[in-house]
Amino acid sequence: MSKRLIVPVAVASALLGGFLAAAAVALLHVGEHTTTKTVVQQAPLAAQADGRVRTGGAMTARDLYKRDSPGVVFVRADVVQQAQPSPFDFGMPQTQQGTATGSGFVIDKAGNILTNAHVVDGAVKVTVQLADKQVVDAKVVGKDVSSDLALLRIDPDGLNLRPLELGSAKDVQVGDPVIAIGNPFGLDRTLTTGVVSALQRRISAPDGQGISNVIQTDAAINPGNSGGPLIDAAGRVIGINSQIETGGSGNGSIGIGFAVPIDTAKQILPQLKQDGTVHRAYLGVSSLTIDGSLSALGLPTKTGVLVQTVQAGSPAAKAGLHAGGQSAEIGGTELVLGGDIIEAVDGKPVTSSDDLSALISGHKPGDEVKLGIVRGGKRQTLTTKLASRPAATEVG
Incomplete structure (x- = not known):
């Protein structure tokens, strides 16, 4: 059986010692002398019901490419990464460079x-190539690894910038036509067409946090997109192309790509512009979704999440949330029994760990929340004030 692999779709090339930058999990080399070309597949796309497409008919892929491709840029980042320790380093720290x-x-x-944040992770210098082939320096204004998004800024003086219109993924439906424009394998100005294949997907960000409401598409997306x-x-x-499913057969597209919804970017842009980072609320628990697979445990409720760990000093600990102490294994999954079950946050039902994460993430640090829990078969409510999420934490 082939191994499933979901990878970020950046491309890294080595500058020293065959090193591949950590920003690119797709290990594909693109040299500096790659021939560039424009690839355009013309295909009719259905018009939107709001009539904003064009008087007299739907826009084709060619129409959309002509309108929007001038706003798409080619990002190059010179990155420095800490090398893995070697017995031959004699205790001296080693760094390696890549692009x-x-x-x-x-x-x-x-x-x-x-x-994407993973495109500029570890960057010491970033440049962007515009549609007219001008290459200009870019500053990393802000980065949010938990949503895999980054904001760059270039000096607009003397440049003919063509901003793209930001829409929303809230009304997107499965089957809606879409196009992707980017630089797969270093082939700049490439367009691919497809449809929205699924909605409400969840992928992992570079720091292990879950990204919700992700759009799945069959438009070809490859490393460099x-x-x-x-x-x-x-x-x-409607989205920022971020990851692909490879099916374990390589690093190329197999028709399953994932885009972070543009709504997520619009929500965090003010913080990125002002502070360079995003301050997210933090509860301090890890949990396990209660579903039919746990029916043999005889839990007092059929829905909710079972608390597995509580971080010391966290808002969850201060609220008095309890984790269990008895280890068990169900269907190959290790879990801890005896902990509190969280059923609601501020009266909103929690049916999965994703629900809990989304409800907490919807708050700001300092917000007070009420947790509806089940403990020892009895329902009660705990109140706590949320804190700022620590860096690289794997709990909500």
Whole structure:
């Protein structure tokens, strides 16, 4: 059986010692002398019901490419990573250098550009190539690893910037036509077409946090497409292309790509512009979804999440949440029994660990929340004040 593998879609090339930058899990080399070309597949796309596409008919892929491709950029990042320790280093710290390449798109005339955080991870210098082939320096204004998004900025003076219109993924339906524009394998200005294959997917960010409400598409996405736009039939950005499913057969597209919804980016952009980071609320628990697979345990409720661990000093600990102490194994999954069951946050039902994470993430640090729990078969409510999520934590 082939091994499933979901990878970020940036490309890294080595500069020293065959090192591949950690920003690119897809281990594909693209040399500096790769021949570039534009690939355009013309296909009709259905018009939107709001009539904003074009008087007299739907826009084709060619129409959309002509309109939106000038706003898509080629991102190159010179990265420095800490090398793995070697017995031959004699205790001296070692670093290695490489180049990560990906895509991005202009969002305003001020020179702000959206891309993926993993494209510029560890970057000491970032440049972007515009549609007219100009290469300009870019500053990393802000980065949010938990949503795999980064904001770059270039000096707009003397540049003919063509910002893309930001739409919303809230009304997107399975089957809606989409296009992706980016730089797969270093082939700049490449367009691919497809449809929305599924909604409400969940993928893992570089720091292990879950990214919710992700769009799945069959538009071909490959290493180098990272950070590029997923665009609807009206020419509006509905997502940022971020990861692909490889099926374990390699690093190329097999028709399953994932895009972070543009709504997530719009929500965090003000914080990235102001603070360079995103401050997220933190409860301090890890949990296990209660479903039919746990029916043999005889838990007092059929829904909710079973608390597995509580971080010392966290809001969960201060609220008095309890983790269990008895280890068990169900269907090959190790779990801890005897802990509290969280059923609700501020009266909103919690039916899975994803629900709990989403409800907590919807708050700001300092917000007070009420947790509806079941302990010893009895329901009660605990109140706590949320804190800021520690860096690289794997609990909600």
